[in-house]
Amino acid sequence: MRKVKEFIIEKLILLCGLASIFFVLLIFLFLLKEGLSLFKIISPFKFLLGDKWYPISEPARLGILPLILGSVVVTVGAAVISIPIGVGAALYIAEVAPLKLKEVLKAGIELLAAIPSVVLGFIGMVTLVPWVKTLFKLPTGLTALSGSIMLAFMAMPTIVSIAEDALYSAPKTYKEGALALGATRWQAIWRVMLPAASSGILAAVMLGIGRVIGETMAVMMITGNAAVIPTSILQPVRTLTATIAAEMGEAVVGSEHYFALFAIGIVLFAISFAINVTADMFLHKRR
Amino acid sequence: MRNPQRTEKIAFFFLLLATLLIVVPVGLIIVVIIQKGAPAINWQFLTDMPRQGMRAGGIFPAIVGTIYLVSGAILFALPIGLLAAVYLSEYAKDNFLTRIIKLAIVNLAGVPSVVYGLFGLALFVVFFKFGASILSGALTLGIMILPIIITASREALESVPYSFREVSLSLGASKWQTIRNIVLPNAIPGILTGTILGLGRAAGETAPILFTVAAFYLPQLPQSIFNQAMALPYHLYVISTQVPNVDEKIRYGTALVLLALVLFMNLIAIIIRYRFRKKKKW
Numbered sequence: 001m002r003k004v005k006e007f008i009i010e011k012l013i014l015l016c017g018l019a020s021i022f023f024v025l026l027i028f029l030f031l032l033k034e035g036l037s038l039f040k041i042i043s044p045f046k047f048l049l050g051d052k053w054y055p056i057s058e059p060a061r062l063g064i065l066p067l068i069l070g071s072v073v074v075t076v077g078a079a080v081i082s083i084p085i086g087v088g089a090a091l092y093i094a095e096v097a098p099l100k101l102k103e104v105l106k107a108g109i110e111l112l113a114a115i116p117s118v119v120l121g122f123i124g125m126v127t128l129v130p131w132v133k134t135l136f137k138l139p140t141g142l143t144a145l146s147g148s149i150m151l152a153f154m155a156m157p158t159i160v161s162i163a164e165d166a167l168y169s170a171p172k173t174y175k176e177g178a179l180a181l182g183a184t185r186w187q188a189i190w191r192v193m194l195p196a197a198s199s200g201i202l203a204a205v206m207l208g209i210g211r212v213i214g215e216t217m218a219v220m221m222i223t224g225n226a227a228v229i230p231t232s233i234l235q236p237v238r239t240l241t242a243t244i245a246a247e248m249g250e251a252v253v254g255s256e257h258y259f260a261l262f263a264i265g266i267v268l269f270a271i272s273f274a275i276n277v278t279a280d281m282f283l284h285k286r287r
Numbered sequence: 288m289r290n291p292q293r294t295e296k297i298a299f300f301f302l303l304l305a306t307l308l309i310v311v312p313v314g315l316i317i318v319v320i321i322q323k324g325a326p327a328i329n330w331q332f333l334t335d336m337p338r339q340g341m342r343a344g345g346i347f348p349a350i351v352g353t354i355y356l357v358s359g360a361i362l363f364a365l366p367i368g369l370l371a372a373v374y375l376s377e378y379a380k381d382n383f384l385t386r387i388i389k390l391a392i393v394n395l396a397g398v399p400s401v402v403y404g405l406f407g408l409a410l411f412v413v414f415f416k417f418g419a420s421i422l423s424g425a426l427t428l429g430i431m432i433l434p435i436i437i438t439a440s441r442e443a444l445e446s447v448p449y450s451f452r453e454v455s456l457s458l459g460a461s462k463w464q465t466i467r468n469i470v471l472p473n474a475i476p477g478i479l480t481g482t483i484l485g486l487g488r489a490a491g492e493t494a495p496i497l498f499t500v501a502a503f504y505l506p507q508l509p510q511s512i513f514n515q516a517m518a519l520p521y522h523l524y525v526i527s528t529q530v531p532n533v534d535e536k537i538r539y540g541t542a543l544v545l546l547a548l549v550l551f552m553n554l555i556a557i558i559i560r561y562r563f564r565k566k567k568k569w
Contacts, residue, residue: 006463011377016367017374020391023430027398030409088305096299097306112313114553116491117400118520119542122527123316126535156309161555191353207397214399216494217520221528225456241401241494248405248498253413262325265405269398276397280390 017095035262038062047263053227053238055247055257062260064267066229070144070237071213074223077148078155078212083205085152086159090204093160094167095189106164115155121218122151129222136234142224144237150218155208156233162207166200167193203282210275214268216241240264317550320543327540337566339502341485341526341531346541349409351508352421352516353490353548356500359425359512360432365482368436373479375437375446377466400494402433407499424500431495432485439484443477444470476563480556487552491545493520503529519545 038047042062050063093105129148133141174196178188194201224236225246238246244261251258305418379385407427415545417423447470455465471478501521509516523541526533 002461007462009463013370013374013378016370017379018387019367019371020388020395020433023400023433024391024394026410027402027406030406030414031402034409035407054529065545071385073477078489085305085308088302091301092299092306105310108310108313110551110557111317111553114487114491114549115313115316116520116545116549118491118492118524119494119546120322122318122523122538122542123320125527127319153309155311160309184291184295186298187291190298214402215398216401217397217524221524241399244401244405245497246495248408262405262409266401268402272393272397272399272402276394276492280393 006084030270031262031265032206034259035264036268038256038259038263041057041256041259047260048267053243054249055260059068059255060256060260061235061257064240064243064260064264066227067238067243067264068227068267069225070227071239071241073233073237074147074151074219074239075209075212077144077233078151079205079209080179081148081152082155082159082208086156087201087205088209089156090160090163090167090201091189091194094164095122095193098213102228108130109160110155113161117154117215118221120153120215121221124222125260130205140236142222142236144223144233145237147219147223147237147239148224148233151212151215153217154218157205157211158211159208162199162204163197166197166204169200170196180231199282199285204281205280206275206282210272210279213275214241214272220245226283240268243269310389311344317546320539320546323535324539324543327536328543333544336506336516336569337504341522341530342537343565346519346522346544348505349519349522349541350544352500352502353514353520354510355421355512356425356496356518357486357489358422358430360428360566361486362484363426363429364436364485366431366432367482368480368485369440371437372444373466373471373485374557375441392434392437395430396438398431400431400492401497403427403495403496404499406430407495411501415460418513419498419500419515420513421453421500421503421509421516422432422497424516425512427499428489428492429497431492434490435488436481437487439481440478443474443481446477447473472477476559478564479562483552483556487549487556490552491520493518493524493547496521519548 008047038121047062047064049065050061051065052063053066054061071158093102097105118280124146129141130144131141132138132143132146153229170193174192175188178192179185183191218238220242223239225238225242226236227238227243229239244264320325332345333350334346334347338344338429375385375388379388404427405421411423411426451469451473453463457463460468463521496518500516500518502515502517505515505517519541523538523545526541527538563565
């Protein structure tokens with residue numbers, strides 16, 4: 001009797017172990033199921049490279065190039081801000097800060113990671129957006145730049161914690177060797193530890209960028225949501241994620257607009273899949 | 288000309304600066320929300336329905352909705368996540384299948400939150416015909432927090448020393464008895480930490496509930512899991528972008544309640560982890 005019970009339990013455990021694979025496949029399948037219907041109406045080529053997004057005009061224009069470029073502009077901006085600051089902070093926390101301070105700083109960065117994106121979006125709206133508006137004398141502060149700055153804060157916790165982890169797990173003997181040869185602490189950090197942890201740091205940067213591309217609420221609240229091809233970071237843009245979030249509420253289930261939003265979902269899923277698999281490879285190379 | 292000591296001082300200064308550039312704004316954000324939100328918080332704000340098109344009154348239904356959603360999500364995700372962690376830590380061999388499972392977990396954690404919303408809409412709302420309901424929203428959030436729970440629980444299980452298992456097995460206990468009586472009890476603090484972090488994440492996310500459950504405004508509380516519900520993060524989004532002329536105080540107050548809820552959970556998780564580390568006997 002007990003044998004039977006244990007057999008059932010162990011099968012259940014195996015089943016739950018496989019659940020993650022099941023759910024990833026399920027997400028992918030349902031995105032495909034709804035999104036691929038779009039390509040009976042327009043070609044994937046026209047969808048990805050079309051420069052007009054007018055989903056409710058008659059006939060609808062469903063080109064997502066402006067949205068892709070919107071995401072790219074905001075993401076590049078956020079990367080430029082968050083990578084040097086994030087990696088710098090990781091170096092400080094892992095190598096320079098005294099032990100007690102280190103714990104406090106790590107907790108502070110965990111807190112940042114925990115703040116819901118809608119709260120950051122709200123704070124961005126009431127503080128950052130007016131600043132950007134007055135600083136650059138713009139008609140509106142809802143710009144790609146505001147989005148980049150806010151998103152940089154969402155990427156930084158990811159970058160700092162994973163990069164710090166990578167630095168921590170690089171062999172201490174490397175650093176000791178460098179110090180013993182007369183290098184200063186900074187030389188040991190810059191010339192020895194940083195290269196030793198480089199693949200982990202690269203993974204950290206990639207995952208941080210992945211977080212930025214997928215971010216939805218804050219970006220929708222502060223980038224202004226104009227679906228035009230961006231020419232400057234000081235103008236409103238609309239990202240892939242914000243388009244789904246803003247328009248799905250009005251799209252009729254089964255309409256081409258509905259299918260198009262799912263097709264954008266496929267694009268986002270593919271991007272995050274590529275980033276995560278590559279980052280995972282870098283993280284495993286280290287071990 | 289090149290003075291290594293001076294270079295070091297300059298470099299360390301910039302590293303410190305980078306750290307401060309992250310930590311100081313975080314502190315400021317929290318301080319500002321507390322300062323401007325605190326005057327709005329009173330018993331009426333927390334227990335009253337929104338009034339005058341959400342420009343007055345309280346946020347009670349949003350709080351209730353979030354509690355329902357978070358409870359539902361954890362009810363779904365904890366058993367599956369915990370057993371998945373047991374599989375990975377106790378049963379999985381170092382083979383291709385395990386590698387794929389781990390990769391799937393990483394990917395599940397990386398899927399953008401709005402894509403979870405799409406998925407929940409397609410599977411639960413449309414395909415299973417649950418409609419926009421607490422059930423659809425809770426299941427969507429549950430799948431989203433699964434990787435957090437699996438990862439934290441697995442770490443907790445793996446940190447239980449191997450010798451504990453050997454002793455139990457050598458006394459004649461079966462593998463499952465060993466897991467249930469020896470491994471799991473010793474891993475409870477870590478599992479709890481992961482669960483609380485998952486709760487915090489589920490409470491704060493907006494995009495996954497946009498099309499699966501969230502209601503702009505409801506005049507009464509949800510009666511069953513097949514009803515729509517209001518939720519705190521969506522409510523904050525609505526009153527800060529969709530409804531004009533909402534008193535600043537109400538916006539900050541709502542942001543404070545949401546932030547306090549999420550940070551409180553994270554704080555508990557941090558404390559549990561810290562105390563557990565201190566008390567650890569092995």
